[in-house]
Amino acid sequence: MQELGLIFRALLRNKVGALLISLQIALTLTIMVNAIFMMQQRSEQMLRPSGLDEANIFYLSNTVFAQDYNQQVYLEDDLALLRQTDGVVDAIQINAIPMSGGGWSMGLQTEAGEDKDSTGVAVYMVDDHAINAMGLELLAGENFSQTDIEWRASSQNNWPAKTIISKAMAESLFPDDWQSALGKTAYINQAEPMQITGIVKALQAPWNGWSGVERSMLVPYKMETTGGRFMIRTEAGRRDELMPIIEKALSESNKGRIIRRVTTMDDTRERSYRGHNAVNKILTSVIAVLTLITGFGIVGLAMFSINRRTKQIGTRRALGATKGQIMSFFMIENLMISSFGVLLGVAGAIGLNIWLVSTFSMAPITPGLILTGVIVLFVVGQIAVLYPAMKAAKISPAIATRTA
Amino acid sequence: MFTYYLRLAWISIVKHWGLSLVMITAIGLGIGASMTTVTVNYLMSANPIPHKSSQLYNVQLDSWDVNEPYNDDGSPPEQLTYRDGTYLINAKKAFRQNIQAQANAVIEPEGDDALPFMVTARANSADFFTMFDLPFIYGSGWDDSSDDSKQQVVVLNNETNQRVFGGENSVGKNIKIGGNYFKVVGVIDYWDPKPRFYDISTGAFNDAEEIFVPFSMIAEEKIGRSGNTNCWKPTGDGFQAFLNSECVWLQFWVELPNAEAKEEYMSFLGAYVDQQKALGRFERPLNNRLNNVMEWLEQQQVVTDDAVMMMTMSLMFLLVCLLNTVGLLLAKFIGKAPEIGLRQALGASRRTLFAQYIIESACIGIAGGLLGLVFAWLGLQGIALLYGDMLKGLTGLDTSMIVSAVGLAILTSILAGLYPTWRACNVQPSQQLKSQ
Numbered sequence: 063m064q065e066l067g068l069i070f071r072a073l074l075r076n077k078v079g080a081l082l083i084s085l086q087i088a089l090t091l092t093i094m095v096n097a098i099f100m101m102q103q104r105s106e107q108m109l110r111p112s113g114l115d116e117a118n119i120f121y122l123s124n125t126v127f128a129q130d131y132n133q134q135v136y137l138e139d140d141l142a143l144l145r146q147t148d149g150v151v152d153a154i155q156i157n158a159i160p161m162s163g164g165g166w167s168m169g170l171q172t173e174a175g176e177d178k179d180s181t182g183v184a185v186y187m188v189d190d191h192a193i194n195a196m197g198l199e200l201l202a203g204e205n206f207s208q209t210d211i212e213w214r215a216s217s218q219n220n221w222p223a224k225t226i227i228s229k230a231m232a233e234s235l236f237p238d239d240w241q242s243a244l245g246k247t248a249y250i251n252q253a254e255p256m257q258i259t260g261i262v263k264a265l266q267a268p269w270n271g272w273s274g275v276e277r278s279m280l281v282p283y284k285m286e287t288t289g290g291r292f293m294i295r296t297e298a299g300r301r302d303e304l305m306p307i308i309e310k311a312l313s314e315s316n317k318g319r320i321i322r323r324v325t326t327m328d329d330t331r332e333r334s335y336r337g338h339n340a341v342n343k344i345l346t347s348v349i350a351v352l353t354l355i356t357g358f359g360i361v362g363l364a365m366f367s368i369n370r371r372t373k374q375i376g377t378r379r380a381l382g383a384t385k386g387q388i389m390s391f392f393m394i395e396n397l398m399i400s401s402f403g404v405l406l407g408v409a410g411a412i413g414l415n416i417w418l419v420s421t422f423s424m425a426p427i428t429p430g431l432i433l434t435g436v437i438v439l440f441v442v443g444q445i446a447v448l449y450p451a452m453k454a455a456k457i458s459p460a461i462a463t464r465t466a
Numbered sequence: 467m468f469t470y471y472l473r474l475a476w477i478s479i480v481k482h483w484g485l486s487l488v489m490i491t492a493i494g495l496g497i498g499a500s501m502t503t504v505t506v507n508y509l510m511s512a513n514p515i516p517h518k519s520s521q522l523y524n525v526q527l528d529s530w531d532v533n534e535p536y537n538d539d540g541s542p543p544e545q546l547t548y549r550d551g552t553y554l555i556n557a558k559k560a561f562r563q564n565i566q567a568q569a570n571a572v573i574e575p576e577g578d579d580a581l582p583f584m585v586t587a588r589a590n591s592a593d594f595f596t597m598f599d600l601p602f603i604y605g606s607g608w609d610d611s612s613d614d615s616k617q618q619v620v621v622l623n624n625e626t627n628q629r630v631f632g633g634e635n636s637v638g639k640n641i642k643i644g645g646n647y648f649k650v651v652g653v654i655d656y657w658d659p660k661p662r663f664y665d666i667s668t669g670a671f672n673d674a675e676e677i678f679v680p681f682s683m684i685a686e687e688k689i690g691r692s693g694n695t696n697c698w699k700p701t702g703d704g705f706q707a708f709l710n711s712e713c714v715w716l717q718f719w720v721e722l723p724n725a726e727a728k729e730e731y732m733s734f735l736g737a738y739v740d741q742q743k744a745l746g747r748f749e750r751p752l753n754n755r756l757n758n759v760m761e762w763l764e765q766q767q768v769v770t771d772d773a774v775m776m777m778t779m780s781l782m783f784l785l786v787c788l789l790n791t792v793g794l795l796l797a798k799f800i801g802k803a804p805e806i807g808l809r810q811a812l813g814a815s816r817r818t819l820f821a822q823y824i825i826e827s828a829c830i831g832i833a834g835g836l837l838g839l840v841f842a843w844l845g846l847q848g849i850a851l852l853y854g855d856m857l858k859g860l861t862g863l864d865t866s867m868i869v870s871a872v873g874l875a876i877l878t879s880i881l882a883g884l885y886p887t888w889r890a891c892n893v894q895p896s897q898q899l900k901s902q
Contacts, residue, residue: 078885082793089786093779100775125584127572129645177533217705251700288690320572320582340852341772345779351495352783358488359790366485366797422771 069395079363084403087439090356091407095435096414097345099427104338110275112160113228113264115197116327118151119295120305121159126288128318133286134213136316143315144292145191147308149300152195155284156293157187158268161327161334165268170227170248170256170279172235180252181234182274183227184267187214187283193226193262195295201229203244203260206282214283221250222282226260230276256281270334301326353438357446364392364450368457375454376461385455392451393444400443404436411435467818468825475826478802485798486830489791493834493879496787498841499780501863501871505846507777508867509860510671510769514659515598518721519759522597523728525554525718526757527739531698532749542753543696544667544766545714548685550738555591555681559734560720561727562597565681566590567716568665568693573677574642575630585626585676587643588665589684589691595621595652597721598664603627605637605652612651613680618688620648621678627653646688648679660859661768663759665717667694670768671860681716685709712747720756732756784878791830791882799823799890806890807898816891823887824880831879835872839863842871 073080124140126133137155144153158165166187169180190206192198203226212222225248227235232243240261247255265278292312296304305324313321332339368375375388411432418424479486513519527550528542536543546554555565569587574580588594595607600621608619620641627636627650640647661670683689687705693715701711722728735754742748757765799806806819843863850861 078889079793079796082789082796086786086789086793089782089789093782093786097779125572127574127582127645215703217703217708219701219703219707253700289692320584322584336853336856337770337772340849341776343852344776344849348499348779348783351499352786355492355495355787355790358492359793362485362488362794363797366794366801370801418775422775 065391066394069391070398073395073398076367079367080399080402083360083363083399084406086356086359087400087403087443088406088410090352091404091435091439092410092414093352094349094438095407095411095427095432096418097349098435099415099431100424101342101345102431103425104335104342107270108335108338110266110270111264112266112327112331113196113198113262114160114327115295116331118298118301119195119197119293120301120324120326121156121291121293122309122312122324123322124290124292124312124319125322126290126319131288131318134284136318137284137286137290139315140292140312143311144294144308147304147311149297149304150308151295151297152191153292153294154188154191154195156192156291157285157287158184159291159293159327159330160266160268160278161270161330162268163270163334167267168250168279169252170231170235170250171252172246172248174249174253174255176252178249178252180249181231182277183231184269184274184278185281186265186278187281187285189282189284192280195293196265197295198265199263200226201261201263202241203258205260206280210282211284212282214285216285216287219251221254221256223255223257224259224282225256226262226280227258228262228265228276228278230264230274231279232258232261234274234277353442356439357442360396360443360446361450364396364447365453368392368450368454371454372457372461373464375457376459379457380459380462388455388457389451392447392454396443396447397440400440404439407439408432408436467821471822471825472829474822475829478798478826479829482798485794489794489830490833490837492787492790493831493875494837494841496784497835497838497871497875497878498845500777500784500874501838501842501867502845502849503773503777503780505842505863505867506849506857506860507769507773509660509862510773511763512660513760514661514663515759518599519663521721521723522759523720523722523731523756524759524762525720525735526753526755527735527748528750528753529712529714529748530750534698535750536696540753541765542750542755543714544717545694545696546716546718547712547714548709548716550742551716551718553738554718554735557734557738560731561723562593562721564591564594564597564664564719565716566594566665566719567681567684567691568668568675569679569684569689569691571644571677571679571689573626573630574645576642583629586673587677587679587689588675589679589681589689591681593721594664594678597719598659600657601655603653603655604635605650607678608651608680613682616680616682616686618646618648618683619651619680621652621654622650623654623674623676624656626676643677643679644689658859661763663763664719665693666763666766666768667717668692670763670766671856671858673858691715722756728756788878788882791834791879792885795827795830795883795886796889799886802890803893804898806893807895810893810895811899819891820887823890824883827879827883827887828876831876831883832872834879835875838875839868839871842867 144150166185167182168185170183171178171180189211190208193200193205210224229240232240236243243258246258248258250256267275267278309321309324415427419426526542529547530536530543551565555563567589569589571587572582572584574582592608592610592613607621612619630641636650639650641650658674662672679689684691695713695715697713699712701707722731739748739752846861
């Protein structure tokens with residue numbers, strides 16, 4: 063215990079150097095904790111399942127330009143061609159793609175009326191093959207039947223009688239018991255009734271930044287449109303092989319349209335979360351480099367303080383101090399500096415987080431994370447000081463006898 | 467004397483090469499990281515049309531649902547309804563006005579083996595070209611009378627003109643767009659404002675469109691619109707019902723040369739909304755807005771949160787690097803106390819000592835700054851790689867950034883060197899000499 067006081071008093075003789083290292087540790091902790099927290103939040107978002115069999119699905123755009131294009135006949139032709147292709151599990155026409163960023167949303171409400179609350183929901187217009195083609199899991203109710211599917215003209219605004227919704231949507235509409243949603247009537251466009259005939263486990267909306275991203279509905283429509291999309295699910299492992307084949311087959315089967323943007327769901331996910339991924343990679347390198355710099359700073363300062371105290375160390379050794387005692391002197395000194403830095407750093411981390419929360423509406427950090435950061439920095443400090451301390455321990459007691 | 471100090475600095479830096487390397491690398495990394503994020507922020511918040519950004523105003527009207535504001539903060543929709551937009555364009559109350567929406571179209575070039583292809587299009591009115599200063603190679607934009615008589619005219623960008631007409635002067639020729647023939651009236655040179663201020667509704671850093679057609683072509687159903695559409699009231703069936711609906715999907719810009727004109731236009735908008743209120747529309751409180759280009763970009767938060775957060779982080783990172791440098795310089799200069807004592811005893815004044823050590827700090831700063839430029843360049847390459855086309859055009863280093871990077875590095879390293887130098891100059895020569 064006596065030694066602690068000694069080390070502390072020695073430390074006070076070089077206040078500024080110690081303070082600088084402490085500040086550096088404090089800032090490192092501040093940045094580290096908040097950066098890791100931001101990364102965690104992004105990683106969590108990226109891990110949310112879309113509900114689709116992403117690995118085996120791709121989609122393409124079908125842009126019609128011919129004037130005399132028979133929408134209904136050609137759509138049936140296309141779907142037949144797709145569904146008959148060897149290796150294709152199923153295919154549908156769809157109005158929007160999950161995670162792609164572009165789509166339709168509507169409001170559903172449990173009571174009709176202009177002044178009643180409605181819940182925003184993403185709309186997917188599909189036929190009775192959707193559950194199979196997307197790889198969704200039907201939790202309750204049943205799929206659409208062929209007779210449920212209606213034709214939708216390009217500017218039509220009424221809605222079919224049935225809908226299948228995601229479990230998250232069911233939970234929003236009926237918070238007490240999502241299963242009770244089955245068979246109930248929900249109102250779209252404030253007053254048009256739609257019966258909920260099925261609930262799927264998960265199906266994300268096209269906008270992953272939206273707070274209601276898990277809320278979606280399937281609507282039994284085939285669309286007459288000049289800008290349609292087909293979604294195709296293949297047998298496992300055959301997606302890449304089938305993409306060019308299907309693009310070619312469709313392009314050649316009808317010259318009144320352009321087939322373009324043949325894209326996999328994997329690419330869509332990558333693009334959708336590219337910003338998140340990029341931020342995470344940048345933050346990871348920032349944390350790594352920052353820790354290295356702080357570590358090297360500790361090494362550099364310790365080396366210098368040891369060089370300056372060579373004679374004193376030699377004298378202590380000559381007076382009987384063991385190598386272990388010399389090493390522990392510098393390790394404990396570092397522990398003291400780190401403790402002060404970490405103390406400031408915890409305050410800094412919370413301060414920065416408060417600012418981030420108020421400016422960017424982020425969530426507040428968890429105490430566990432701060433504790434982890436504190437431990438990491440203590441360990442980094444000890445590792446950094448290890449080499450200088452070992453060098454100090456090697457100083458020969460004979461130094462004490464020299465004059466310089 | 468200066469070159470002598472430089473030589474001394476060089477000797478000192480080389481002698482403690484390990485320490486110097488740590489300092490130079492630390493400054494380099496700090497400067498590199500800050501410059502990378504500052505560049506992205508700087509380019510995101512760039513003024514895309516500096517000479518007239520204060521005269522171009524985006525128009526917002528609050529036609530939204532009385533029960534619920536469009537935005538949580540009470541600001542009106544970013545876009546207008548077709549009814550309001552066409553009223554404003556026909557009223558012609560501003561010096562210049564432009565009604566516009568995003569669209570896309572298929573071009574079918576002549577010739578049997580030419581394949582049809584898709585282009586991005588902007589449907590806009592005649593003033594678009596003069597308001598936003600589009601550079602023309604051939605011809606010009608169309609005029610008001612073409613808008614009024616709904617003529618099928620088109621302005622192509624250089625690339626499309628190359629593709630369809632091989633780059634020749636195509637003014638007066640016809641081109642088949644979406645199954646209809648349009649007459650080319652002009653070809654523009656490369657034009658790609660960043661941010662794409664005139665329409666940020668689908669992404670502030672998207673490319674400018676490839677062709678431009680009159681806005682009336684949308685209502686004529688000769689061109690298919692794209693972009694965002696937001697509705698709060700059920701619409702009837704059919705395209706005409708959609709046009710008459712309360713859905714917002716077009717943007718409106720006016721050019722107002724001075725504050726007086728802005729005030730006049732504001733009261734004109736007020737009068738219009740009041741008149742519509744009498745007809746049972748615009749049930750929300752009066753909430754018209756005119757924002758000039760920079761106000762608009764600021765309000766729409768074109769600089770993303772991610773970019774601001776990264777910049778904050780990297781500036782703190784720079785601070786850590788500086789603390790590191792201060793600490794190491796301090797250690798180094800204090801380690802030189804005997805040498806300093808000796809020089810003082812031999813007659814060196816504090817001033818000369820100060821100069822010598824500041825020059826040494828500055829040398830480390832310059833080296834760090836140059837290294838920082840390399841890191842910044844690498845960092846921007848990395849960002850370009852990570853974000854791909856999402857940040858296209860936002861990851862270039864320009865001269866002013868290079869100069870400020872090196873300047874910042876030198877300035878910070880001198881600042882970092884101040885305290886250690888001051889400590890070094892205050893060495894007591896007698897004490898140092900005694901122990902020699």
